[in-house]
Amino acid sequence: EKGKYKYFMLKEVYEQSKTISDTLRGRLLIPEKIICIDGIESHKEIFVNAESITIVACGTSWHASLIGEYLLEELTRIRVEVEYASEFRYRNPVIGKKNIIIVISQSGETADTLAALKLAKKKGAFVFGICNVVGSTIARSVDAGAYTHAGPEISVASTKAFTAQITVLVLLALIIGKYRYAIDDNRYKFLCEELGAIPEKVNYVLKMNDTIKKISQLYHNVNNFIYLGRGINFPVALEGALKLKEISYIHAEGYPAAEMKHGPIALIDENMPVVIIATKKGCYDKIIGNIQEIKARKGKVIAIVNKGDIQVNLLADHVIEIPNTDEILSPLITVIPLQLFAYQIAFSRGKNVDQPRNLAKSVTVE
Ligand code: F6R
Numbered sequence: 001e002k003g004k005y006k007y008f009m010l011k012e013v014y015e016q017s018k019t020i021s022d023t024l025r026g027r028l029l030i031p032e033k034i035i036c037i038d039g040i041e042s043h044k045e046i047f048v049n050a051e052s053i054t055i056v057a058c059g060t061s062w063h064a065s066l067i068g069e070y071l072l073e074e075l076t077r078i079r080v081e082v083e084y085a086s087e088f089r090y091r092n093p094v095i096g097k098k099n100i101i102i103v104i105s106q107s108g109e110t111a112d113t114l115a116a117l118k119l120a121k122k123k124g125a126f127v128f129g130i131c132n133v134v135g136s137t138i139a140r141s142v143d144a145g146a147y148t149h150a151g152p153e154i155s156v157a158s159t160k161a162f163t164a165q166i167t168v169l170v171l172l173a174l175i176i177g178k179y180r181y182a183i184d185d186n187r188y189k190f191l192c193e194e195l196g197a198i199p200e201k202v203n204y205v206l207k208m209n210d211t212i213k214k215i216s217q218l219y220h221n222v223n224n225f226i227y228l229g230r231g232i233n234f235p236v237a238l239e240g241a242l243k244l245k246e247i248s249y250i251h252a253e254g255y256p257a258a259e260m261k262h263g264p265i266a267l268i269d270e271n272m273p274v275v276i277i278a279t280k281k282g283c284y285d286k287i288i289g290n291i292q293e294i295k296a297r298k299g300k301v302i303a304i305v306n307k308g309d310i311q312v313n314l315l316a317d318h319v320i321e322i323p324n325t326d327e328i329l330s331p332l333i334t335v336i337p338l339q340l341f342a343y344q345i346a347f348s349r350g351k352n353v354d355q356p357r358n359l360a361k362s363v364t365v366e
Contacts, residue, residue: 007353009155017199019160022149023167030196035175039144051098052079056116060158061104064165066235075177085112095123106161107362108136155354201323205336215318216344225252229277240338248346257290268297278303278312281327
């Protein structure tokens with residue numbers, strides 16, 4: 001039931017503190033700094049000896065996969081690539097025995113992801129699944145896996161499943177990194193602590209909803225949006241743009257901030273708002289440069305910044321302040337204002353947020 005919420009999407013966005021906790025429960029023991037995932041533990045050798053990992057998914061789950069690429073490469077030093085399931089399945093991919101395939105799917109029923117899984121298995125690869133729906137076809141077809149415990153996601157636009165997928169990917173990266181002695185012990189412990197603190201920080205971000213609503217009311221009539229982020233927040237920019245497209249029908253594109261000058265900057269004028277993830281660390285100075293470039297062309301800037309930020313505050317038209325965390329955990333926090341922003345824009349435009357036109361919750365046909 002939707003309870004006090006007008007739409008399931010908003011309810012699900014608000015559930016994320018709890019769903020991230022649920023996904024961590026029994027897997028991350030904070031005082032002891034122990035991470036335990038059965039599907040990894042029982043196949044430890046395969047992960048220790050892996051030469052590469054290919055993550056295959058569609059849509060929002062594909063964006064989580066891109067975040068997984070940053071996480072896994074950083075913490076495990078295994079080479080990772082990410083593919084759209086629809087492309088992977090038709091291009092005779094090179095897969096060897098030491099190549100692990102990870103498939104990510106909220107519904108566990110996506111036709112292209114299932115076909116990719118079957119192809120990978122046929123070629124002899126070990127396939128690990130990250131699904132939300134328990135007992136779904138993909139969950140039943142993989143060699144091993146870990147469920148996201150986000151609970152039923154009713155809204156067509158995926159939100160809490162996305163943060164739960166990232167949570168599982170963080171756990172995976174930490175545990176495999178530890179097995180392979182790829183992470184420094186102090187960093188491992190620090191990240192375990194920081195991960196445990198994420199649910200509380202998510203609650204803090206949710207309190208920004210009123211600010212976000214006010215900003216959205218100034219922009220719900222525009223025709224286009226650009227979303228920018230760098231590093232591990234580049235896929236978050238893609239996800240923010242997808243959320244807006246799906247439910248508000250406003251055209252939006254996500255880019256790595258540095259790609260601006262290779263084309264999209266030509267679009268910038270006073271009618272082109274830019275949402276930019278400008279949290280500290282992740283190339284902060286370069287992000288400031290990007291914002292200056294946009295302002296010089298009269299673009300409007302809505303920036304996601306850390307609490308206490310000064311520099312971006314001076315440049316941007318609007319800022320949304322969020323708590324600080326380690327850069328590689330930041331997508332769990334930075335995506336929340338983008339979900340709320342998409343919701344508020346769609347809502348002000350009077351759209352049916354939970355049932356966007358032309359979209360189905362699970363895409364069981366090609
Ligand atoms: C976005 C969205 C879709 C799905 C995609 C994959 O909000 O809902 O892009 O993410 O269809 O679905 P799953 O994860 O069920 O395989």
